[in-house]
Amino acid sequence: MSKTWPGLPSRLVSDMASNTDFLLQFTEFDEADRALEDSRDATTIRIEDTDTERHKPQKQRRSAPVMSFEEDPLANDDQTELLSGQKKSAPFWTFEYYQTFFDVETHQVKERILGSLLPWPGKNFVRLYIHNNPDLYGPFWICATLVFVIAICGNISDFLVYLGNPQYKYVPEFRKVTIAATAIYSYAWLVPLFLWGVLVWRNSKVINMVSYSFLEIVCVYGYCLAIYIPAVVLWIIPNEAVRWLSIAVALFLSGSVLVLTFWPAVRDDQPRVAIAIMVAIVVLHTLLAVGCKAYFFKTLEVEQTAPVGIQTNSSLSSLNRSTVLTR
Amino acid sequence: MAEVDESSKPMFAGLSDVSISTDIPVEGEINVPVGTSSQDDEYSTLDEPVKDTILRDLTAVGKKFVHVMYPKKSSALLRDWDLWGPLLLCVTLALMLQGGSVDSKEDEGPQFAEVFVIIWFGSVIITLNSKLLGGTISFFQSLCVLGYCIMPLTVAMIVCRLVLLGGSGKVSFIIRLLVVTASFSWSTFASTAFLADSQPTNRKALVVYPVFLFYFVIGWMILTFSQST
16 A cells, blocks of 8 residues: 555546556666667667667667667676677676687678678678677788788789799799788778777767777778789789779779668768768778789889890889889 | 476486597696606606707607698697797798898898798787687697698798709799698698697688688798799
8 A cells, every 4th residue: 555645636646656657667668678689689789770760769879889888787797898889798808808709600701701792782781791790800811811812912923024034033022911911901900990980970970870889890891801802813914904804893892882881870961971981981992902903013014115134123113113103 | 296307307318418528639738748757756857868858859849740740630749739849840941931131132032030920920820819719729739730730831841942953944833833732731731630629610611711821821932932043
C-alpha cells in the first residue's frame, strides 16, 4: 500500500503512478537497446542505414567515436581506449588487447580482399565485411607485400628496360625498399588518421552522420591497397600503355570502393565540404599510384634516347629526371 | 532426482571425453638445452674441459640442422630451442650477400647490416604475428625455427656464388633461379611443418603467408646478388 498524501484525489495519484510507469518504461527501452547492442557484439558507434534514420536522436549521442566511455557494460575492465570505443576490454598494455585486432580467419581475410576489389553501389565495405571487427592483419601484411613487390618489380623492370644493353651492370637497388616502405606505410596510416580527424571534426558540427572508428578507416585503406599488387606486377612490362591502363583499372576499382565507403559519412554535410573530402581521397590515392610508378619504374623512351656510350651518366640523369618529376 | 540426473548428464557428459593431448608443443623452455644438468645438482659444468662444452652445443646445433634437412614432425626442435644456429646462419648469409664497398657511385646491393636486420626483424615480426593470431608456440621457439629454416637458403647462396665464379650469363642465371626456387620452397615447407601445428586450423594460411613472404624476399636477395667487378 503506497503512502499517499492525504487530500490528494486518487486520480492524481494514479496519474502519477502511470507517469512513473512511463518513466520506468522509458528506462527499460534504454536498457533493452543497450542489451540489444550487447547481444550483437555491437560497438558504441552505429553505422546508420537509410531506413533507420528515425532513430537518429538516440544514436546521435553514440555516434561520436571519441566518447568511448559508453563501453560494453558487461566488460570487467574499466579501462577506456581513446581510439575506439569498441569491444576491447583489456588494458592497452597487455598482449590480449592487441590480440583482439587479429581476430580474423582465413576466409574472412579472403572475403575482405575480394570485397575491396569489387565495388558495388549500395554496399558499404565497412558494414558488409568488417562488421565491427576491424583487423590489423590485412592492412599490415598487404602493405608489406606491396612494398616488396614494388621494389622487386622495379628491379625487374629496370633489368628489362636495359636488356640488350651490354654496358649495363645490374645492381639490386636495395635502398628502394626503405623508400617504398616509408611511402606505403605512411600512406596507409597517416591518411586514415587525417581522414578520421576530419570526419570527427565534421561530426561535431553536423550531427546526423555515419562515422567510422580509426581502425575501420585503417582497415578500409589497407584492403584497398590490395588491388595495386597485381597492378604493380603488370608494370614490369616496359610498355607505357599497359602501365597506364593497369593504373587506371586499379584506381577505378579501389577508388570507387573508397568513395562508396566514405560517401555515407559525408553526404549529410554541406555539399562543398563533402565533395572536397571525396576529391581529396581520390586525389591522394591517385598520387600514390602515379608517384610509385614514376619513381620506381623507368620508362623505355628515356633510355632509348640516351647515348649508349655514356652509360653511367645517362642512368644517373634519368634517375634525377624521374626524381625531379616526383618532387 | 531423476530429473537432476537427466539435466546433469549432458552437462558432465563432455568431461569424460576430455583427454589431454600429448602432442601439444610445450611453451617455453622445459629442458636446459645443454643437457641433463637440471637433474643433477651436484654435477656442474664448470669443471669440465672447454672442449666438452663446445662440443655439446655444437652437437645440439648439428642435430637441429639435420632436423631441418629432413623435416618431419618432431617436437625436439621446438623443445630445446637455441639461437646459436640462427646466428651462425644469419651472419654467414649476410657476409656473403654483402654488396661491395660504400664509396662506389652506383647503388650497391644490401649491406651486412641491412641483411642482418631484415632477417632478425622479419623473424620477430612473423613470430609476433603468429602469437597475435593465437598461436601456442612461444616467442623464442618460433625464432629458433625460422632461423634454422634459413639453412637451405644459405646453402643456395654458397651454390650461387660458386656458379657465379664460372660466369654470369643466361645459363648461370637459370641454374641459380632453379637452385634458389628449390631452396626457398624447402625452407617454407620445413618451417611450415614445425609452425603450422601450433595454430588453429582456420588461421593456418594467415600464419604461413608471412613466412612465405619472408623466405621469398631472402631468396630474391640471393638471386639478384651480383659480384662487383
